[in-house]
Amino acid sequence: MKQQRVVSDEELMYFFKQGSEIAFAEIYERYWGKLFLHARKLLKDDEEARDVIQEVFTQFWQRAASVDISVALSSYLYKIVRNRIFDHIKHKKVVNDYLSSLTQFMEEGVLLTDVDLREKELSALIEREIQALPPKMRHIFELSRKQHLSYKEIADSLGISEHTVKSQVSNALRILKSRTGVAGIVFLFLSGL
Amino acid sequence: MNTRQKMDENKFRDTLDKYIRDECSPEDIQLMESWYLKETAKESIAAADDPALMMNYRKSIWNEIKNQTGITRNLPSRGVRRLVPRLALAASVLLVLSAGLYYYSGSIRKKQYGSxxxxxxSPGNNKAYLTLADGRKLLLDTASRGEIARESGIRIRKTATGQLVYQLDKKQGHANEGGYNTIETPVGGQYMVELPDGTKVWLNASSSLRFPVNFASGKRIVELSGEGYFEVARKVQIQGTARQPFVVHTSKQDIEVLGTHFNVNAYSDEPDTKTTLLEGLVRVNRINSAESVQLKPGEQAVLSATVIRVGTTDIEAETxxxxxxxxxxxxxxxxxxxxxxxxxxxxxxxxxxxxxxxxxxxxxxxxxxxxxxxxxxxxxxxxxxxxxxxxxxxxx
The missing domain is CATH 3.55.50.30 (Phage tail protein beta-alpha-beta fold)
Structure with a gap:
C-alpha cells in the first residue's frame, strides 16, 4: 500500500526552519502564484512583481532560523511581500498615482487601527487573487496544491534519518496543538507515526 | 506625519522608507497599512491570461532564488511526479490529452475535476438519550441542565458544561440496589458521563453504555456498544470497602481493570474490536473463551474473529x-x-x-x-x- 498525504503549512514551516530545501520549494509552489498576482496588482508591472517574489523568498530563506513556527506561514509571507512592495514603490521614478491615492485616502479613508484585523483582511484579499482568475488560469495555479512529499524525501533533504523526522513532527504537532487549542483548526499531517 | 498633514512626494518616499526600516510611528503604520489594504482591494488589472507565460515565470523566479540563496533543488515537473518511471510516457500522453480537453471545454472540464x-x-455535537430504570427516556442536549432525575438514592444531574453526573443522594444517605440506565448517542452525537463511582466515560457517536444506577458490591460491570473512552476511578466511592474491578462488556470481549484510562472501539460495523491503553493495566478476554491478553500503556489489543493481536499504537490517533x-x-x-x-x-x-x-x-x-x-x-x-x-x- 502506498501512503498519501497532504503536507500542511505548519508541517512545512517546521521543516523549512530546519533548513529543508524540499519544504522551501513546496512553500514556493504554494505561494508564488498568489503573491505574484498580488504584487503585480499593486506595482502594475510584471518584471517588478517578479523581482518582488524573488526577494520575498530569498529573504524568507535567509531568515529561516528565526522563524516562529506557531505563526501562520501565510502571514509571514504576506508581511514580507508588503514590505518589499513598499520598497519598490519607494524606488519608482513616478509615484504620482500612489501619492494621489494616499492623499485621497487620508481625506476620506477609514483607518483600521487593529493590527489583527489588518492582517486578517490582507490574508483574505491575497487569497482572493486566485479565486478571481478565469478558470483556465486558476487551474494552472491550483495544480501546485497537490504535492506528495514523503518523510524520506524530507529526511534526505535534511540529511537526517526518517525516524528522526517522524519523531520531530510528532513533537512539533504536540506543541502546536497545545498552542492552538482543540477548537482551532489544526491541519497537520502526520502519516506513518 | 499625521493623517491631517498634507503628503508630498518627499514625505511619501520618506514614510515608505521608515516603514521598511521599521521606524514608523504607530499612527503612520496604521495609515500605510490601511491604505495598502484599500489598494489591494481594488479590481485587478487585466488578469494574467497566458498560462505559458505564468509557467515560465514560475520557473524563472525560482532559478533566480536558487542563484541568490545557493540552494540546489529544482522544482518538480508538474503532473508526472507521482507516477513510476515506467508509466511516465503514458502519463505525459495523458497529461497532454487532459490539457487539450481542458482547453477545449474549460468550464465543463472544471465540473468533472472537482467534488x-x-x-x-455541520459537525455533530454533544447530544445523547438517557433511558432511566423506569423506562423514561430523556433527551440530553445543550438546553437542559441541573437535576434531571432521582432514582434509587442517586441524583442524576447535568452540569453547565453538558456532562451527566451521578451522585449519591445526601438526604437518603445510602443507595438502593437499583436498576440500569442506558445512555445512547445518535449518529452525530457524543457525550460524557460521570458514573456513581466517579468513573468518567466519553461516548463517541452512535454508541451506547448500559450501567447500574448504583454499583453494588462485587464487580462494577457496564456494557458498551460503539466507542468509548474510560477513565476508571480507582477508589470505590459508594460501597467503600475493597477495590472492585471494573468490567467493560462488549459483544465480543470483556475488559477487566482496576483503575486506568483506556479507549474501546467496538463498533459493530468495524472488522475488529480495538482496546487501547493509556494508563494502568487492563486485561482483555474474548467472550466465551479462555483467550486473554494483558496490555501495558501504549499498547493496543486488536480482537478479530480468529485472534487477539497486541502491538504498540499511536495513542493520539486512537483517542x-x-x-x-x-x-x-x-x-x-x-x-x-x-x-x-x-x-x-x-x-x-x-x-x-x-x-x-x-x-x-x-x-x-x-x-x-x-x-x-x-x-x-x-x-x-x-x-x-x-x-x-x-x-x-x-x-x-
Missing part, C-alpha cells in the same frame, strides 16, 4: 475523537468514511475502482464536512458528491 457539494453539513480531531495514521478510505458517516450523519456509497492507498492527516471535528472531504480530495485519490445526506465517494 460536488450541493450542500454542506482523536475525544480530543476533537480526526487523526488519521495509515488509515484506509473505508475506515475514514465510517468515521465521517458517524459524525456527520451521512450515508456513504462508493463508485469506481477501490483505491489501494492509506491516508494520513489531522482535521478538527468542529469543521463542516466539506473541510474534511476537501482534505481527502487534496491527495488526488478521491472526489466526492454530496447531495443532502448522501455522500458518494468517487475513486480514481
Amino acid at each position: 460536488v457539494y450541493e450542500n454542506d453539513l 482523536d475523537w475525544k480530543n476533537g480531531y480526526f487523526i488519521l495514521a495509515h488509515e484506509s478510505l473505508e475506515g475514514i468514511m465510517r468515521k465521517v458517516a458517524r459524525w456527520y450523519d451521512v450515508d456513504v456509497e462508493y463508485s469506481g475502482k477501490p483505491v489501494n492507498t492509506t491516508f494520513g492527516g489531522i482535521v478538527a471535528r468542529s469543521n463542516n464536512i466539506s473541510a474534511v472531504l476537501n482534505t481527502l480530495e487534496a491527495t488526488g485519490s478521491v472526489k466526492f458528491i454530496l447531495k443532502g445526506r448522501k455522500l458518494t465517494v468517487l475513486q480514481q
Whole structure:
C-alpha cells in the first residue's frame, strides 16, 4: 500500500526552519502564484512583481532560523511581500498615482487601527487573487496544491534519518496543538507515526 | 506625519522608507497599512491570461532564488511526479490529452475535476438519550441542565458544561440496589458521563453504555456498544470497602481493570474490536473463551474473529475523537468514511475502482464536512458528491 498525504503549512514551516530545501520549494509552489498576482496588482508591472517574489523568498530563506513556527506561514509571507512592495514603490521614478491615492485616502479613508484585523483582511484579499482568475488560469495555479512529499524525501533533504523526522513532527504537532487549542483548526499531517 | 498633514512626494518616499526600516510611528503604520489594504482591494488589472507565460515565470523566479540563496533543488515537473518511471510516457500522453480537453471545454472540464457539494453539513455535537430504570427516556442536549432525575438514592444531574453526573443522594444517605440506565448517542452525537463511582466515560457517536444506577458490591460491570473512552476511578466511592474491578462488556470481549484510562472501539460495523491503553493495566478476554491478553500503556489489543493481536499504537490517533480531531495514521478510505458517516450523519456509497492507498492527516471535528472531504480530495485519490445526506465517494 502506498501512503498519501497532504503536507500542511505548519508541517512545512517546521521543516523549512530546519533548513529543508524540499519544504522551501513546496512553500514556493504554494505561494508564488498568489503573491505574484498580488504584487503585480499593486506595482502594475510584471518584471517588478517578479523581482518582488524573488526577494520575498530569498529573504524568507535567509531568515529561516528565526522563524516562529506557531505563526501562520501565510502571514509571514504576506508581511514580507508588503514590505518589499513598499520598497519598490519607494524606488519608482513616478509615484504620482500612489501619492494621489494616499492623499485621497487620508481625506476620506477609514483607518483600521487593529493590527489583527489588518492582517486578517490582507490574508483574505491575497487569497482572493486566485479565486478571481478565469478558470483556465486558476487551474494552472491550483495544480501546485497537490504535492506528495514523503518523510524520506524530507529526511534526505535534511540529511537526517526518517525516524528522526517522524519523531520531530510528532513533537512539533504536540506543541502546536497545545498552542492552538482543540477548537482551532489544526491541519497537520502526520502519516506513518 | 499625521493623517491631517498634507503628503508630498518627499514625505511619501520618506514614510515608505521608515516603514521598511521599521521606524514608523504607530499612527503612520496604521495609515500605510490601511491604505495598502484599500489598494489591494481594488479590481485587478487585466488578469494574467497566458498560462505559458505564468509557467515560465514560475520557473524563472525560482532559478533566480536558487542563484541568490545557493540552494540546489529544482522544482518538480508538474503532473508526472507521482507516477513510476515506467508509466511516465503514458502519463505525459495523458497529461497532454487532459490539457487539450481542458482547453477545449474549460468550464465543463472544471465540473468533472472537482467534488460536488450541493450542500454542506455541520459537525455533530454533544447530544445523547438517557433511558432511566423506569423506562423514561430523556433527551440530553445543550438546553437542559441541573437535576434531571432521582432514582434509587442517586441524583442524576447535568452540569453547565453538558456532562451527566451521578451522585449519591445526601438526604437518603445510602443507595438502593437499583436498576440500569442506558445512555445512547445518535449518529452525530457524543457525550460524557460521570458514573456513581466517579468513573468518567466519553461516548463517541452512535454508541451506547448500559450501567447500574448504583454499583453494588462485587464487580462494577457496564456494557458498551460503539466507542468509548474510560477513565476508571480507582477508589470505590459508594460501597467503600475493597477495590472492585471494573468490567467493560462488549459483544465480543470483556475488559477487566482496576483503575486506568483506556479507549474501546467496538463498533459493530468495524472488522475488529480495538482496546487501547493509556494508563494502568487492563486485561482483555474474548467472550466465551479462555483467550486473554494483558496490555501495558501504549499498547493496543486488536480482537478479530480468529485472534487477539497486541502491538504498540499511536495513542493520539486512537483517542482523536475525544480530543476533537480526526487523526488519521495509515488509515484506509473505508475506515475514514465510517468515521465521517458517524459524525456527520451521512450515508456513504462508493463508485469506481477501490483505491489501494492509506491516508494520513489531522482535521478538527468542529469543521463542516466539506473541510474534511476537501482534505481527502487534496491527495488526488478521491472526489466526492454530496447531495443532502448522501455522500458518494468517487475513486480514481
